[in-house]
Amino acid sequence: MKQAPIRIRYFTQLIGLLLVSYIIFFGILCMVEFRKGFLDPELMTEALHEVTLFFIVGLVSLPLALLLAWRQTRTLLSPLHEMLHTAEHIGGGDFSRRIKINRSYDELDQLATSFNAAFDRYEAAVDKLKNFSADAAHQLRTPLTSIRSAGEIALLKERTPAEYEESLRQILEDIHDLSVIIDQLLLLARLETGTTQRGFETVVLEESVDRNIDRFQPLLDQNNITLNII
Numbered sequence: 001m002k003q004a005p006i007r008i009r010y011f012t013q014l015i016g017l018l019l020v021s022y023i024i025f026f027g028i029l030c031m032v033e034f035r036k037g038f039l040d041p042e043l044m045t046e047a048l049h050e051v052t053l054f055f056i057v058g059l060v061s062l063p064l065a066l067l068l069a070w071r072q073t074r075t076l077l078s079p080l081h082e083m084l085h086t087a088e089h090i091g092g093g094d095f096s097r098r099i100k101i102n103r104s105y106d107e108l109d110q111l112a113t114s115f116n117a118a119f120d121r122y123e124a125a126v127d128k129l130k131n132f133s134a135d136a137a138h139q140l141r142t143p144l145t146s147i148r149s150a151g152e153i154a155l156l157k158e159r160t161p162a163e164y165e166e167s168l169r170q171i172l173e174d175i176h177d178l179s180v181i182i183d184q185l186l187l188l189a190r191l192e193t194g195t196t197q198r199g200f201e202t203v204v205l206e207e208s209v210d211r212n213i214d215r216f217q218p219l220l221d222q223n224n225i226t227l228n229i230i
């Protein structure tokens with residue numbers, strides 16, 4: 001069974017509370033006024049007048065009470081609506097939105113602070129994902145470019161079996177490097193999620209540079225490019 005909106009439920013509860021208070025007060029007034037009338041019959045007319053006047057005032061003020069109750073429920077629920085709208089904007093990609101803190105330090109402010117902290121972590125996670133995707137694309141582009149270049153160079157003209165063998169060897173090396181990069185990216189993803197313990201090892205940068213120069217040497221030779229490492 002579908003429930004009514006929370007504003008309707010709060011409004012109904014508030015009106016119910018007002019009606020109960022009105023009935024209790026009206027009952028007490030009737031008891032007091034009619035008691036005076038029973039004790040002194042001359043005051044019965046005045047008692048009836050007082051009770052009737054209170055009843056009429058209550059009926060006349062009922063629309064105003066309904067309006068005030070409706071506005072009060074709107075005021076009470078406005079922070080929740082702001083939280084909802086902020087979450088919808090963030091879900092739509094506007095990660096700069098945050099819930100306004102009223103500095104009243106009540107439960108709603110505490111809830112808003114918790115939501116904002118969660119939104120900050122969500123934005124940071126999205127930024128990490130974007131950076132990871134960009135880094136992954138950059139890392140994968142290098143061996144793929146080398147593989148394509150080696151294949152294109154091998155097909156430019158007829159070559160000896162030894163030259164084809166050298167091209168295939170270069171492609172296999174690039175595929176191996178590509179597999180290493182993929183493994184490293186997967187390891188980095190696990191490190192980011194905390195599922196793998198961090199471990200580091202020393203890398204000789206000169207060997208890495210020399211290996212990449214050898215990978216692109218056929219493409220450099222084809223374009224008459226000389227690369228000198230100082």
